[in-house]
Amino acid sequence: MTHNTGPVLHAKGISKFFPGTIALDDVELRLESGEVHALLGENGAGKSTLIKCLTGAYQRDGGTIRLDGQEVAPHSTAESQKLGIGTVYQEVNLLPNLTVAENLYLGRQPMRWGLVARRKMNAMARESLAGYGLDIDPAEPLTTYSVAIQQVVAVARAVEMSGKVLILDEPTASLDRDEVQLLFSVIRQLRERGLAVVFITHFLDQVFEISDRATILRNGRVVGTRVLADVTQKDVVTLMLGRQLEAQVHERKAAAAGGTLIEVEGLGKRGMLEPISLALREGEVVGLAGLLGSGRTETANLIFGAVQADQGRILLRGKEISVSNPREAVSHRFALCPEDRKTEGIVGDLSVRDNIILARQAAQGWMRPIPRAEVNEIAERYVKALDIRLASLDMPIRLLSGGNQQKALLARWLATNPDFLILDEPTRGIDVGAHAEIVALIEQLRADGMALLVASSELEELVAYSTRVVVLRDRRAVRELSGDLITPQNIVHAITEDDALPGEVA
Amino acid sequence: MIRSTHLPLLVTLATFILAYALCVYAYPSMLSTRVVANLLTDNAFLGIAAVGMTFVILSGGIDLSIGSVIAFTGVFLAVILRDTSVHPLIAFMLVLTITTAFGAAMGGLIHYLEMPPFIVTLAGMFLARGAAYVLSTESVPITHEFYDVLQGLYWKAPSGGRFRLIGGVMVLTFLVGVLVAHRTRFGQNVYALGGGGQTAKLMGSPIASTTVGIYAISGGLAGLAGIVFSLYTSAGYSLATVGVELDAIAAVVIGGTLLTGGYGYVAGTFFGILIMGLIQTYIVFDGTLSSWWTKIVIGGLLFAFIVLQKGLTWATQARRRAATGFADPS
Structure with a gap:
C-alpha cells in the first residue's frame, strides 16, 4: 500500500439538523489508512447519523468530507461505494433470496456476451471468500449459512466494492464469541491491507481488543479522539457519559418482600421448556440466567401466556388462574416487555x-x-x-x-400499573448510560412493591438487581441462588457445571 | 444439483406431468401434437402477459392493468386499421410504444410517489379500459390482408398439429424472459428488489430504473399480448379480456413464484399456463362438464400452491434456525 501523508478520510465540521434537534454539530473524524477506528457514544449521540452522512444516506447540512485529499459529496450509498466507502450494518444487509455469489456481485456481475457469467461468478465468489478463510458453496442461498458467515460475506462485498474505508455498524451484536473472533480476524487482515476500518459497537471489550483509536461522540459533538493503548475503559466511558459512572457497588437491600404474589407450578411445554416451578413475592426481583437458548425467553412467554403451556398451573395470591393468552395475563395485571423490540x-x-x-x-x-x-x-x-x-x-x-x-x-x-412485570433482556443493544438507568428503574419498581421477573444474559446486571436468580440450562431450571450466593461466578458455575455446588470449583 | 429454491418449480413441473398423464389416461387422444399445438395457440396471449406479470410479482409488486391494456390494444389496432391506411406493422410499433410508456409511467408513479402498486395499477386498469371504450364501444372486426398472412403462418407437425405463429411468439417471449430474469443485471435487480427494497437500495441496486423497467416490460408485454389476441380473434372489443390479469397472477403463482416477491422462475409460469390450459382442454374433451369447472380446479390448485409455499417458507426458516443455532431469531 502506498502511504499518503494525509488521512484516507477526513470529515470536518459536519453538521446535521433534524426538526427540533441538532443531530451533529461541527463533527470531525480523521481516518488513517491501516487503522481500526472505533466510533463510540451513547445511543442518540450521533454515531448513526454521522455514518449516514459519510455514506450519503443523509445529506449533511454543513462541513466537508475529503477522501484521499479530494473533496467528495456522495448523494447515495451507491455513490459512496463507488468512491470507496463501504458499509456493513448490524442486521446483515444482504438479500436472503439470492445466493451467496449473487449477493457478493449484485450490480457488478462478470458479464460474457452481454449475459451474466454465472459459473465465473461462482468461481470468483469462492476464491474471494477463501481469502477470508471461508470454504463455502457460493451457489447456495445466503440463508443456508449462519449470521456470522453472512456478516463476512457482507464485509467481503463492501471491501471489494469500495476498498478504502470500511464502516462496520454494530457488526457483532448478533454474533457469539467464536463468530466475533472470525469477524475480527477478517478485520485484522483488512487492516494489514491498509484499509481504514470504522468500528461501531456497544461492547467496550471488543473496542479495546480490535481498535487502534477511538473517536467519542456525545450529544452530536466530538468529545475526544484517543489512542486506545493509552487509556482505560473507564476513561472512555467517562468521556461517553460526561460524568463518572457511579461506583458499581450494589448494596443488596434486605428482601423487604411482601406476601407471595405468583406461584408457578410445573409450568412447561413439550419440546420447549421442562416443567418449571417458581414463586415470586411482592417487592422481589427474580432473575432468569442462562445461555442463549436455555429457556429464558420461553419461561417468560409461558408465564405471560404468549405461548400456551401444555402442563402446570399458575396461582395468583393463592388462587389458580388461567393464563392462556396475553389478554388474560394483562387482565391479571401482568406485563411483559419482550426481547426483540423491533x-x-x-x-x-x-x-x-x-x-x-x-x-x-x-x-x-x-x-x-x-x-x-x-x-x-x-x-x-x-x-x-x-x-x-x-x-x-x-x-x-x-x-x-x-x-x-x-x-x-x-x-x-x-x-x-402491573403487579407483576416480566422483562426479557431489558438492556439488550442499549448504551451504558441507558443501561444504568434501567437497572436503577428495576430497583425502584422493586422498592415500590412490584414483583419482577427479569431474563438477562448480562450476569453483572442480574447480580445487581436480583433478590433471587433462577439458572436455566438446556430448557430446564437447574439451580436457584439467593442472598450472598448471587455472584457472577456462582451463576457461571450453575450454567456450566452439572452438579457442583457453588464454590467447589475454583 | 437440486436446491430447495428449485422445489416450487419442480412441483409445478410434476403437477403438469401428472395432470397430463391423468388426461391421457382418461382420453388417450389427448396425447397428440394437435392438443399441444392448440394449448400453445389458445393460451398465447395469456402466456405473454404472464411473463410480464412474473417480473412484476418477482419484484414484490402486482399489475392489475394488463387485462385492460390487452383490450385497449385490440380496440386501438382495430380502429386504426379500419379508419386509416396505416400498415399493421406500424400500428404494432405504435401500440407497443404506447403500452410500454403506459407501464413505465405506472412504474414511475409507484417508485417516485412511493405508492402501492395495487392502487397505481388499479387506476391504470380503469384508465386503459376507459380509453378502449372511448375508441369504440362495439366489437370492431379486423380485416386486413396482412392479418390473413400472419394468421396463415403455421408449421404443421407430421401428426397433424398446427403450431401457429402466436404460439411461437409466446414460447419466444418465455425464452427471452428466462434469459432476462436469470442472466442479466436487470433480472438480478428484479430479484434483489423482491428480496427487500431497502436492502437492495443499500447494496447500491438501481431501484428507480428497475421499478420503471419492470412495469414498462409488463405494459409492453400486455401490448404484445393484445396484438396476439387481435390475431387470435380478428377483432378488437373493449369488453374483452376482463379479469385476464387475475388469470395471469394465478398462472404465476401456480408456476411457483412467491406472491411476496423474490422467489420464483419465469419457466415456472410457462408450466402454470400449460396446467391451466390443460384443465380447460380436459373439460372440452369431456363435453359434459360445465366450463366453470375450470375455475373451480384452478381455485383448488391455487390454494394448494399457496399452502405449499407457506410450508416451504416454514421449512426454510426452520433450517435457518438450525444453521444459526438460535432458538428464535433475535
Whole structure:
C-alpha cells in the first residue's frame, strides 16, 4: 500500500439538523489508512447519523468530507461505494433470496456476451471468500449459512466494492464469541491491507481488543479522539457519559418482600421448556440466567401466556388462574416487555405517545377511550420519569434511538400499573448510560412493591438487581441462588457445571 | 444439483406431468401434437402477459392493468386499421410504444410517489379500459390482408398439429424472459428488489430504473399480448379480456413464484399456463362438464400452491434456525 501523508478520510465540521434537534454539530473524524477506528457514544449521540452522512444516506447540512485529499459529496450509498466507502450494518444487509455469489456481485456481475457469467461468478465468489478463510458453496442461498458467515460475506462485498474505508455498524451484536473472533480476524487482515476500518459497537471489550483509536461522540459533538493503548475503559466511558459512572457497588437491600404474589407450578411445554416451578413475592426481583437458548425467553412467554403451556398451573395470591393468552395475563395485571423490540414491541410508525398508551388502552377496552388530556399526562409522566429523550411526543417511535425505544416500551407496560412485570433482556443493544438507568428503574419498581421477573444474559446486571436468580440450562431450571450466593461466578458455575455446588470449583 | 429454491418449480413441473398423464389416461387422444399445438395457440396471449406479470410479482409488486391494456390494444389496432391506411406493422410499433410508456409511467408513479402498486395499477386498469371504450364501444372486426398472412403462418407437425405463429411468439417471449430474469443485471435487480427494497437500495441496486423497467416490460408485454389476441380473434372489443390479469397472477403463482416477491422462475409460469390450459382442454374433451369447472380446479390448485409455499417458507426458516443455532431469531 502506498502511504499518503494525509488521512484516507477526513470529515470536518459536519453538521446535521433534524426538526427540533441538532443531530451533529461541527463533527470531525480523521481516518488513517491501516487503522481500526472505533466510533463510540451513547445511543442518540450521533454515531448513526454521522455514518449516514459519510455514506450519503443523509445529506449533511454543513462541513466537508475529503477522501484521499479530494473533496467528495456522495448523494447515495451507491455513490459512496463507488468512491470507496463501504458499509456493513448490524442486521446483515444482504438479500436472503439470492445466493451467496449473487449477493457478493449484485450490480457488478462478470458479464460474457452481454449475459451474466454465472459459473465465473461462482468461481470468483469462492476464491474471494477463501481469502477470508471461508470454504463455502457460493451457489447456495445466503440463508443456508449462519449470521456470522453472512456478516463476512457482507464485509467481503463492501471491501471489494469500495476498498478504502470500511464502516462496520454494530457488526457483532448478533454474533457469539467464536463468530466475533472470525469477524475480527477478517478485520485484522483488512487492516494489514491498509484499509481504514470504522468500528461501531456497544461492547467496550471488543473496542479495546480490535481498535487502534477511538473517536467519542456525545450529544452530536466530538468529545475526544484517543489512542486506545493509552487509556482505560473507564476513561472512555467517562468521556461517553460526561460524568463518572457511579461506583458499581450494589448494596443488596434486605428482601423487604411482601406476601407471595405468583406461584408457578410445573409450568412447561413439550419440546420447549421442562416443567418449571417458581414463586415470586411482592417487592422481589427474580432473575432468569442462562445461555442463549436455555429457556429464558420461553419461561417468560409461558408465564405471560404468549405461548400456551401444555402442563402446570399458575396461582395468583393463592388462587389458580388461567393464563392462556396475553389478554388474560394483562387482565391479571401482568406485563411483559419482550426481547426483540423491533418485531414484538414497538409500532414503528405510531407516535411515541400512542406507543406508550397502547397497552393501557388495550387493557381498558377500545370502547372506552382514554381522554386526550389523560393520555398526554401519562405519556409525559413516563417520558420524564424514564428520561426518554425525544423532540416531541408526536414523533414516530422508530426515529428514537434503541435505548429510548426500550424505555418507551417499558413505559407502555408501566402505564398499565402491573403487579407483576416480566422483562426479557431489558438492556439488550442499549448504551451504558441507558443501561444504568434501567437497572436503577428495576430497583425502584422493586422498592415500590412490584414483583419482577427479569431474563438477562448480562450476569453483572442480574447480580445487581436480583433478590433471587433462577439458572436455566438446556430448557430446564437447574439451580436457584439467593442472598450472598448471587455472584457472577456462582451463576457461571450453575450454567456450566452439572452438579457442583457453588464454590467447589475454583 | 437440486436446491430447495428449485422445489416450487419442480412441483409445478410434476403437477403438469401428472395432470397430463391423468388426461391421457382418461382420453388417450389427448396425447397428440394437435392438443399441444392448440394449448400453445389458445393460451398465447395469456402466456405473454404472464411473463410480464412474473417480473412484476418477482419484484414484490402486482399489475392489475394488463387485462385492460390487452383490450385497449385490440380496440386501438382495430380502429386504426379500419379508419386509416396505416400498415399493421406500424400500428404494432405504435401500440407497443404506447403500452410500454403506459407501464413505465405506472412504474414511475409507484417508485417516485412511493405508492402501492395495487392502487397505481388499479387506476391504470380503469384508465386503459376507459380509453378502449372511448375508441369504440362495439366489437370492431379486423380485416386486413396482412392479418390473413400472419394468421396463415403455421408449421404443421407430421401428426397433424398446427403450431401457429402466436404460439411461437409466446414460447419466444418465455425464452427471452428466462434469459432476462436469470442472466442479466436487470433480472438480478428484479430479484434483489423482491428480496427487500431497502436492502437492495443499500447494496447500491438501481431501484428507480428497475421499478420503471419492470412495469414498462409488463405494459409492453400486455401490448404484445393484445396484438396476439387481435390475431387470435380478428377483432378488437373493449369488453374483452376482463379479469385476464387475475388469470395471469394465478398462472404465476401456480408456476411457483412467491406472491411476496423474490422467489420464483419465469419457466415456472410457462408450466402454470400449460396446467391451466390443460384443465380447460380436459373439460372440452369431456363435453359434459360445465366450463366453470375450470375455475373451480384452478381455485383448488391455487390454494394448494399457496399452502405449499407457506410450508416451504416454514421449512426454510426452520433450517435457518438450525444453521444459526438460535432458538428464535433475535
